[in-house]
Amino acid sequence: QKEVEQDPGPLSVPEGAIVSLNCTYSNSAFQYFMWYRQYSRKGPELLMYTYSSGNKEDGRFTAQVDKSSKYISLFIRDSQPSDSATYLCAVTNNAGGTSYGKLTFGQGTILTVHP
Amino acid sequence: DGGITQSPKYLFRKEGQNVTLSCEQNLNHDAMYWYRQDPGQGLRLIYYSQIVNDFQKGDIAEGYSVSREKKESFPLTVTSAQKNPTAFYLCASSALPQSPLHFGNGTRLTVT
Numbered sequence: 001q002k003e004v005e006q007d008p009g010p011l012s013v014p015e016g017a018i019v020s021l022n023c024t025y026s027n028s029a030f031q032y033f034m035w036y037r038q039y040s041r042k043g044p045e046l047l048m049y050t051y052s053s054g055n056k057e058d059g060r061f062t063a064q065v066d067k068s069s070k071y072i073s074l075f076i077r078d079s080q081p082s083d084s085a086t087y088l089c090a091v092t093n094n095a096g097g098t099s100y101g102k103l104t105f106g107q108g109t110i111l112t113v114h115p
Numbered sequence: 116d117g118g119i120t121q122s123p124k125y126l127f128r129k130e131g132q133n134v135t136l137s138c139e140q141n142l143n144h145d146a147m148y149w150y151r152q153d154p155g156q157g158l159r160l161i162y163y164s165q166i167v168n169d170f171q172k173g174d175i176a177e178g179y180s181v182s183r184e185k186k187e188s189f190p191l192t193v194t195s196a197q198k199n200p201t202a203f204y205l206c207a208s209s210a211l212p213q214s215p216l217h218f219g220n221g222t223r224l225t226v227t
Binding site for chain 1 (some may be wrong): 156163179205
């Protein structure tokens, strides 16, 4: 079993739709949770960063973490064609040693928002 | 502007040749990382470095080597021992271990 599983998609939605992207993880030691957006032929860019259960909102984006279920989600409201990209979830813990700074990524979900 | 510069954007090599990918950052970050991205597999960690002159193997280090002689630079060499080197390579940096990563725009390596 992979440490982080992400719904692979691809996902195609009409402009204005609410998008839900999801990941599950297996290791309860993971305490930091991130969502990255990656446009084609570009590096990932950070969208959301959180370290606690609950919701974190930034504009049209909401990150949700449920540590009891080991489940993280990203919601995009009023989706736009410019949101078309690959979305990657990532997790890490705060242990030192060999886990220092290592992120574990999901496989990525390709999202297309059509006008 | 602060950021991470990876060069070149596209790289083509013949099988059996070593090739070095460049990564430079001007963010004054201590930690730097190399990831490999293959379709449907997310990002996998090759090597990382917390400070100058020190680096650690990641999950898929076999067939790769790195150096960290300067804080700003973390070049990756893909050796002929890497069995499947064709991939998209991403360099990243972070200020602190749990801080989010800042990524470069990658180098796409094709080996034939």
